[in-house]
Amino acid sequence: MTINTLAKGGCHREQMACFRKMEKVIVAMQDPDMGMKMRNQRLLITVIPHAMTGHDIIAWLTHKYRISEEESLHLGNMLVKYGYIYPLKEPRCLVLRPDESPYRFQVRPLTIYLAKKNIRKQGELMEYEKERYSLLHKRINHTWDFVVMQAREQLRASKQRRKADRIVLECQEQAYWLINRPPPGVNNVLDTGLERPNNFSCRVTLVSDFIIEACRKALGRNRVKSSICLEGFLKYSEQYLNHDPIMQGCLPSNPWISDDTAHWTMNAEIVPVPTRLRVERWSFSFMELLNDAMGRREFMTYLEKEFSAENLYFWQACEDIRHGESSKIVEKVEDIYKNFLAPGAARWVNIDSKTMDKTLEGIKRPHRFVMDDAQMHIYFLMKKDSYPRYLKSDLYKNMLAKAIVPQETKKSVFPFMRRQRHSSPSPAQTATQAAEEEGLAKGAGANSAAGSHF
């Protein structure tokens, strides 16, 4: 983008893709047939040739990319901010104005410099300069004439110092420096954040191995036809459409829009009566039911009636091992064995003999995933058997029947007063209180804070 970066041999990686794309836009704008119509633009009393108005730029972008004027203004602004187009009026301010303000295409200083030199001293460019020159020529092929013209203009201007040319030159330079040395308060568009990636040349063989291994595995996998997979997306989006507040709104109102937290209160983790949408969602998948605290509680009640609650208790205990502290694994595995797997256990779970044998063997050396097979077996048992029956049960149907459908709140008008936004207790606060209460109840020192379980 600048002489410096070109000299160093390259721009920041992530910006390369953007610059190439912006150049594409600029090149399209300069296309002799479909590009912008440039003409003489008036700047006070001076006439500047080969210029265009802000209004024209926006109109061209709107038409070419079929976008809104607002988006064209934004895109055009980016082109100005990055210096591809510079303003002739108020050159200190790199902003695209949607009016008759004149603008011109910026040509890279290096390009002009080399072109100037070439014109001045035909064929006397240094070797590396020649290379650069031809490289640049290839890159900006159809704007080459424009470059040569710019160079000629500059040479002429320095000889004759015509006012128009001087203005153009000043503006050009101004834009250049604004980008490279942005004044305080202006975004530095060349700021790209942290340098990345890191150098990994030493890992090349390791990675090639990895790729080969991954490819071999991938070749062996079972794939599903696209038509089946894609139908799945349609079904899912349709099923959840009414539950998506951004798509369909939410009842009684979206708290962020109305400042009313009723929606959250009604959908708190445990409520006396859940909303209809929430209860409906339990029927979408077994996971939805289990992920909702109230849903899980209801399901447990149903299983108690069916005398198969041990399955859910077992599943929960296994989850606790998988996601709990490493230090408690051994003790928890022992508890599970005692309560669920040992012969005559109080809550004995019915696992097939193969899985049971494997699990009992694994318990001898307990680790985080030792219960995985057994847990999955019970999970799928509940999913295929108990869950569908629960959905057909009176327990579920009654729950659905008495579930609340909140009234939509009409947007209240408070002409003189801003609605108060109520704060809510932080989960950390609740945990602190709970821990304190526990401490008091145990009669131990009540100095425990939320951080104590770490």
Added chain:
Amino acid sequence: RKYMRSPPTPEMATQEVPLNETLAHLKTESETLKSKLEEERAKLHDVELHQVAEKVEGLGQFVMKTRRTLKGHGNKVLCMDWCKDKRRIVSSSQDGKVIVWDAFTTNKEHAVTMPCTWVMACAYAPSGCAVACGGLDNKCSVYPLSLDKNENLAAKKKSVAMHTNYLSACSFTNSDMQILTSSGDGTCALWDVESGQLLQSFHGHAADVLCLDLAPSETGNTFVSGGCDKKANVWDMRSGQCIQSFETHESDINSVRYYPSGDAFASGSDDATCRLYDLRADREVAIYSKDSIIFGVSSVDFSLSGRLLFGGYNDYTINVWDVLKGTRVSILFGHENRVSTLRVSPDGTAFCTGSWDHTLRIWA
């Protein structure tokens, strides 16, 4: 001539082979396998997503506005995460500050100054009682959120993860007890919070890993990561193995996010496109791009139903995509510098963006 230290294949176990020859051999083999894989994937690709979606009703006018602006960071906001209570968020910035806000009231509830700059990763614990963060310090630290006003949060800090380069992303798994991290050192890792022990590491990216997301699946054992090597990899958390790999982006992948069903994930890249990858079909199934969109995508997330994909871009805008039809539904303006992070709230009522303009915005 350079010689290898460790041979890649059994046949070469006892020989010393010139490095560049072996590399060339490996390269050809991997190229051949890759094209074979593409052939296999293509065989089952009988229809495009937008074709299947033709029968779906189009989306109407889309109006989303900034509903809250959170001001308080003194420098670029780099990352944010939602609390499960649907209204609190944690955010981190370039100057080392990590702030916990009640986004609804816009009050700041906690603030910590990290001993490093560029805090690129932060996450809220599922319990709501702690936050994790890290960046140029190459670590991931956990801060319990005490409400004792006299307590210095930094005093109870717990160092959990240690990488050999910057921390780019972190996420708690289903509980406060485990954290998944990704790093500029090219690896991802799973850690036990209590002991700081490394439980599993994930090797396979050829460059910095920039992002990760945990799968919402029934068996809950996989996650996806994206990196500077333009690859998105799906990993088995238990074994450390890479199960699937996708390489169709033309530049760094800055963000990955699972589709709510867990059957697919979206990615956002410096190549200015977002893409959708189906895990069962094992291929890319959609590209979300437009000629007028020139700048890279920093962050993506789905609306609750998965119908919409929100992308935060380096040109300060947010583009909203119809996931099924592949069209752009809306473009949102407001930030005054790059959008660096974007997350939809846990109940889908809003999404939050963080920007280099020092602010965070809630959109609904």
